[in-house]
Amino acid sequence: METVRVLELYSGIGGMHYALKESGIPFQVVAAIDINTTANQVYSHNFPNTPLWNKTIEGITLDDFNKLSFDMILMSPPCQPFTRIGLQGDIADPRTKSFLYILDLLPRLCRPPRFILLENVKGFESSTARERLVTTLKQCGYTYQEIMMSPTSVGIPNSRLRYYLIAKLSTEHFNTEISSEIPGASPHPAEDDSPAPSHPSNQDTCPPEDGVQGNLVLYKLETTIDAQRKMTQNKNQSVRQIQDFMGPKVEVNIDQYLLPPKTLLRYALLLDIVLPTCRRSVCFTKGYGRYVEGTGSVLQSCTDIEMESVFKDLEQSSEEEKLQQLSKLKLRYFTPREVANLMGFPQSFSFPEQVSTKQQYRVLGNSLNIEVVSRLLHLMVS
Structure with a gap:
């Protein structure tokens, strides 16, 4: 044409x-x-x-x-x-x-x-x-x-x-x-697929799986339906895995994206946590990296630890014990490059040097x- x-x-x-x-x-x-x-x-x-x-x-x-x-x-x-x-x-x-x-x-x-x-x-x-x-x-x-x-x-x-x-x-x-x-x-x-003001889940809605309710262990602030939906989404073979959109490990210092201790202690039960093998993540908003609830998923970097084992006794633990347990997961924010990848931006896309990480998350969230x-x-x- x-x-x-x-x-x-x-x-x-x-x-x-x-x-x-x-x-x-x-x-x-x-x-x-x-x-x-x-x-x-x-x-x-x-x-x-x-x-x-x-x-x-x-x-x-x-x-x-x-x-x-x-x-x-x-x-x-x-x-x-x-x-x-x-x-x-x-x-x-x-x-x-x-x-x-x-x-x-x-x-x-x-x-x-x-x-x-x-x-x-x-x-x-x-x-x-x-x-x-x-x-x-x-x-x-x-x-x-x-x-x-x-x-x-x-x-x-x-x-x-x-x-x-x-x-x-x-x-x-x-x-x-x-x-x-x-x-x-x-x-x-x-x-x-967006969160209610006080609810951490903003998934696309999927039908719950039959027969899984009795096997679920709810260790975070989510409903049985939330947990079922996440399981269903992660089994959807038509959707690619998160790891296909992650940047090279040598590209940036990943440690700078780890969630700080205060955030872990205060918001652990509200986090939407995904693994590299997951086929789901929640919508990234302009507040990602600054606010926790409803702004986007965080990545569990240490895949050798079962998330359930960390969360199941968390509320009975002291703050020091909580932090020790949560730190095992090595939870981090997705980098701006990874968010851009999930939003379909090509590798040729880049940010000018003067644009801060906070600004990068903000303009991506508005895109x-x-x-x-x-x-x-x-x-x-x-």
Whole structure:
């Protein structure tokens, strides 16, 4: 096909750009737009030849957009107004202002884009913002599909359930339903993979295994259903193992990622712990490395120790004994490179030297899964 001219809104660290490259679609990003300083540093570092506008979207005129003459819009608007553990301000939240501005501009463009892809958190699908989006698309003559999808659908051992909408300017419907092309993708809102405010588990929902309940030993703050679900996920052969996404041991000093003693003592029962052979991990958020509950899994580096043996008598132990026991597991955070691997970023992706580890986790947590988006892009355009 001919080269597609792409406008990348809320461009972040370039997840959409990498997804385009992965999809095989011939493309040119005519402009990437974001106001996050750190994200823009990372984007420019990896795509130095792409025009990057450090502007608010609502500060860009209709004439400026028309001059770009783009065929496709890719966007991942701010998710905070729609997260279920937030205030859920929806369109009343000031952070939706730029998105509403885009919807206002779309019918007035001289040449509407042929394709639109939007990504957001679960919760967006029931928002007023979503209602306005689909109303605008219908008025402009688009057909569209909405999908709830997690990286586990494409064999990646990480839960990151997200809402996606793909639209094309056409009188014809999509030739193929996404859910029939990608097993696990849901055309309707799927069950939650994010934590309730006081619960440590944010897995994709899987049916419990029959007959395992009586054999489970619950040694952490999790329910029987939590434990059953994790067992089921780890037996899913369609999903790869964590170790396939881990960085070389010589790449960094892994000891710097070990959980500090205070964190082990205070949050041990809340940790979502995975082994290199696991086929599951929970969603990494921008708070990973700073906060514990619901921000992402931690890795058990010492695989010779049974986790159950460490936790079963932990509550009856003194603090010194607890620390001795927990330290045996050598629990550590995933490195930013490993998080990037699980989110589908290629090995060519890197961070500028001036971006701290904390900043790296933050911008990764705000990004998207490249493999999932690339599949959707390919199906949207093909």
